[in-house]
Amino acid sequence: MVQPDDFLFADVEKVKQIPIVQTVLEVICRSTGMGFAAVARVTEDRWIACSVQDEIGFGLSVGEELEIGTTICNEIRGSGQAVVIDHVDENEFYSGHPTPRIYGFKSYISLPITLKSGAFFGTLFAIDPKPNQLQNPRVIGMFHLFAELLAFHLDSIQLMERTRAAMHDLATQLLVPNDETRQYRHISSHNLQEPLRKLRTFSDMLVNATDRYEIEKARELAVNIRSSAQQFSMMIKDLSDFSGLKDSDALTSVCLDHVVADVTTQLQPQIERRNITVETDRLPSIMAVPHQMEQLFFQLLDNAVKFCGHDEPPRIRISSRELALHEIDDLLPEPLQMAYAEISVEDNGIGIGDSQLEKVFDIFARLPTGSFRQGEGVGLAYCRKIVRNHKGIIKAEANPGKGTTFVITLPLSR
Known part of the structure; x- marks a missing residue:
C-alpha cells in the first residue's frame, strides 16, 4: 500500500481529485460488461491503483501495488500503444503471456494516459474473467475519450498546483507591490477557476453522452474540453511570462x-x-x-x-x-x-x-x-x-x- 511519505502518493491523490473518475469507471463497466476497471499509476518500476471499480471481487484497492513485471501496463508504458484482447486464449501474442494466468482474466483493454508534456502517467484499463467483444470502434473510441479526459484533468491539477506555489512565492516577496499581491490572490480564486469549471462541466456531460452512446455529442464535448484546456494552458503561460519579468536584468x-x-x-x-x-x-x-x-x-x-x-x-x-x-x-x-x-x-x-x-x-x-x-x-x-x-x-x-x-x-x- 502506497504511503503518504512515498513520492508517488501525490499522484494517487491527484486522481482522487478528479471529480468524474469514478463515474468514468462505472460507465466503462456498465457499457462494456467488464467487471473490473481502474486507473493505474505506472512508472518504470512501480504499478499503483489510483481508482477502481470492482464488480467481480478482484480484490485490488486504491493505493495497492502490483509487481510491475506481472502487468501488461508495463508493456504499454514502453510502447505507448493500447492493448485490446477479446479472448486471451485466441490471441496469438497473449495466449501464452503470464499476466492473464496470474490474474485470471480472459478479456482485457488498456489505454495509456499521456500528459500534455508527453510524459506517460499510467493507464486506464478494464479486465474480466469472461471473453468480451472489445475490438469495435465504439468501445475503443470511448476509452480514447476517457483517457484523454483524465489526462486533461491531471494536467489542470498539476498546472494549478505549480501556479499557486509560484504566486505564493511571488506574493510573499517584499518587493511585490500590494496590487500585484491582490491580483495573484484573485487569479488563483477566480480567473483560473473559470476554465477549470468548464472542464468539469464538459467532462460530466461527456461521460453522460458516452453512457447514452451519443457519439456525435461526445465528440462535440471533447472539442469543448480541448478548448477549455487550451485556454487554461494559455493563461498559465501568460502568468509565467508575467512573473518572469525581473528588475534585475542588465541595463x-x-x-x-x-x-x-x-x-x-x-x-x-x-x-x-x-x-x-x-x-x-x-x-x-x-x-x-x-x-x-x-x-x-x-x-x-x-x-x-x-x-x-x-x-x-x-x-x-x-x-x-x-x-x-x-x-x-x-x-x-x-x-x-x-x-x-x-x-x-x-x-x-x-x-x-x-x-x-x-x-x-x-x-x-x-x-x-x-x-x-x-x-x-x-x-x-x-x-x-x-x-x-x-x-x-x-x-x-x-x-x-x-x-x-x-x-x-x-x-x-x-
Missing part, C-alpha cells in the same frame, strides 16, 4: 526610436490592413533592458492598433517630452535624482471609461471588446510591471468615444 543604452521602428515593422500587416496613420516624434535614448522595452512598446502599439479609429480614420500618435524637476516631484513619491522623459501613446479609438482606468493594468483584465485570445488581459499588466522595473510609472488617460492615451514616465539614465 544598457536603448534608443526608443529604434524600438518603436522595430515594433511598427512587426505590426505593419495590421497597420496596412486597417490603413492606420502612425505619427512619431523624436524619442530619447534611455538606460533600460532592451527586450523589456520592446515588449512595452509592442503591447502599447498592439493595443492602439486594435482599438483606434472609432468614428474617424484610424490614427496613432507617439510623442515625448522631458519633464521639469517640479513635475517629477509631483508624479513620483521617490524620484531618482536625474532627468525623466514622458512618452505618450495616443489612439483615436473608443476610449476607456473612468471606472476602468486602473483595472486595465490588472492581470487578465478584459474590457467588453471581444473574446479571449492569448495575450489579451495581460498586455497592459506587462506594461506596468516593465515600467515599474525601470523605476517609472504608467497611467491611462481616457476620453470615452474619442480615444485613449497611455502616458509612460521613465528616467533617462541611471
